[in-house]
Amino acid sequence: MRDFGMGFAQFLAGQRWVARHRREYGLGLVPALITLVIYGAALVGVITWGGDVTETLTPFADGWPSPWLGLFRGALMVALIALAVLVAALTFTAVTLLIGSPFYDVISERVDRSVSPDGSAPESGLAWWVELWISVRDSARILVRAMLWAVLLFVLGFVPVIGQTVIPVLAVFVTGFFLTQELTSVALQRRGAHLNQQMAMLRSRKTVAWGFGAPLAAAFLIPVVAVFLMPGAVAGATLLSRQLLGEPTRV
Template sequence: MRDLRVGFTYLLRGQRWVARHGKQYGFGLVPGLITLVLYVAALVALALWGADLVGWATPFADDWSSPWQGLFRGFLTVVLFALGLLLAVLTFTAVTLLIGDPFYESLSEKVDRDVSPDGTAPESGLSLARDLWISARDSVRILVRALVWAVLLFALGFIPVAGQTVVPVIGFFVTGFFLTEELTAVALQRRGVELRERLTLLRARKTLVWGFGTPLGLAFLVPFVAVFLMPGAVAGATLLARDLLGEEIREDGDEDGDEDAAGRTRYDDQSPETATP
């Protein structure tokens, strides 16, 4: 439970950081706005022509009598739109990070410098083109994993009772995990941490990851919210990445804890070396 609280605190601290750095927040909104326009257009098209697509994909139901044909195809249309919405939530972060890679790399570096005891930030040393290629490649790999989970959860959704109660909850935790992976990748990739290593780090601290990513995934379901939370989510994920790697986090004047002599925030249940918000 403590890691859940800490993960959520990182999310809040990230939002507070961008609130104090208005210029970074403004730049960070641009990629999200571009992605939002693209996704809204795709979802509107799915809403308008989803029934036609379902009708084309189910020719075997053409001769079914009323009301069974309408009920069957109506159900599939709703499921298709729900699946499209789930995929939009799962992939929004990846697409936004890809579009806004230079913006978010700069933001993440500034967060690192701000909270690092020595005021420095790790640098990848790679060219922008190379960074973009690695980000795109890893995003596709994560997307494949997310699609496997989406299909599995979609199938489990047909189980009576559990499909309408337990499965959606699992879906939110899965979404939170993948959101956190995509967001922490900005800071971890800059440190040379490969995808397999990143997944290992995240799986070792699942409750921390869920505390950060699951509330964010729920918030992303609200129209337009994802755009405004993305800059702070990247900032918070940078703090979380430092925690995963055991790096110190300094935040002067943090209201949630007392600082030690080195300027690190100390909490009653933590040692100075592992102090986290």
């Protein structure tokens, strides 16, 4: 519980940091708003054409008597929307970071400078296009892993009792771990840590990662909330990265 509390404390510290730095907060809202519009349009599409999709996928049920046909396809429609929401929660941060990489790099660097005893911030020393390529490549790898987890959790959601109790909680923690990895990657990449190193670090401190990411994952179930928490999440992830690496931090 101590590690969980430490992770949650860094999440709150990040929100406090952007509250004191309004310019950076506004900067961090831009890519999150763009992603929200994209995901919102996608969700509207799922709701609009979901019925057609379920009919296409279940031709074997065309002859079923009423009300079983309607109940069956209605349940599939609800499941399809739930899957879309889960995928959105798992991938929102990765897509937002990909779109707003330059924005969040600036925020993370300014957090480092503001809390470093000597006012410095680590730099990767790589050209901007190399950093962008690494970010795109790592984001794609994380998105694939997140999608696999989304499908697995979606299937497990149909298991009686467990699917309605244990699986939603598990989904929050899985999403929270991915969120922590994606957010800390902004600061860790500037420190030269590649994806495998980042994952190994967080796996060795899973409780810390859950403490930071699980509350964020729960909040991200409401898309509009995700937008307003993103700048502080990036700031908090930078502070968390410093703590995990044992770097001195000025209060």
